[in-house]
Amino acid sequence: MKILIAEDDEETAGFLTQGLREVGHVVSRAASGNDALFLATSETFDVMVLDRMLPGLDGLSVLKMLRAGGVRTPALMLTAVSRIVDRVEALENGADDYLIKPFAFSELHARLNVIARRPTPPETERSLNVMDLELDLQKRIARRGGRRLDLQPREFTMLEALMRNAHRVMTRTMLLEQVWDFDFDPRTNIVETHISRLRAKLNAGFEEDAIITVRGSGYMIRSE
Known part of the structure; x- marks a missing residue:
């Protein structure tokens, strides 16, 4: 395997480099976060080891920037920080x-071998676009006609569901399942309430209604 080691401690870096080369791997070293970011974005590696406390950019910042830039090289964080909250933060950030x-x-x-064998996850979808509506799925930002919309999390999720199904009617039951993740209750008006709020935000300043109500069936996002 081709492995990137980002470690500023000379003794640890030398120990890792020598050991990995002895078992047949090709190793590149970075002594700072900036060097690690440069190498990880300019070369292809099978796996990388990132020390958490690197000079310059710390290891977690490097990881966040790599993941945001689409670099999905498997990464093992190596650190003296043992708090559970730090481990969870690293895992949640890639x-x-x-x-x-x-x-x-x-x-x-052994851990490097395991993460290197894991199948590469599919490319993360970054955005949805229907007519003049745009959703940035990573930053959770919605725009209509280039203008940013101030949506609550549930409103964003509802708009996402409508846009993903732009050519079909979304019933109340379907929206309840996809947006709220609970079964249909004929007595609730939660869907209608949120549709009304979402529609008001989408249509402010625009003549054309972005959401079509299909009487007796449900709702559709305007797609043509």
Whole structure:
């Protein structure tokens, strides 16, 4: 495997580099977060080891920037920080594994082999576009005609459901299941209430209604 080691401690970096090369891997080293970011975006690696406390950009910042830029190289965070909250933060921001110092080389090598064998996840969808409506799915931003809309999280999710099904009617039951994740209750008017609020925000300043009401059936996003 081709492995990137981002570690500023010379002794640890030398130990890892020598050990990984002895078992047949090609290793590149970075001693700072900036160097790690440069190498990870300019070369292709099978896996990378990121120390959490790198000079310049710290390891977590490097990881966030890589993931935001579409670099999906499997990453193992290596750190002396053992708090659960730090481990959770790293995993939620794109780390594939987390190993606390001090560590055994055999365990690190086994963990690298495991994350390198995992199937590459499908390309993350970044946006949805229907007519003059645009959703940035990563930043959770909605726009109509280039103008940013101030949507609540539930309103954004409802608009996303409508846009993903732009050529079909979304019934109340379907919206309840996709937006609220609970079964249909004929007594609730939660769908109508949220549709009304969403429609008001979408249509402010525009002549054409972005949401079509199909009487007796449900709702559609205007797609033509």
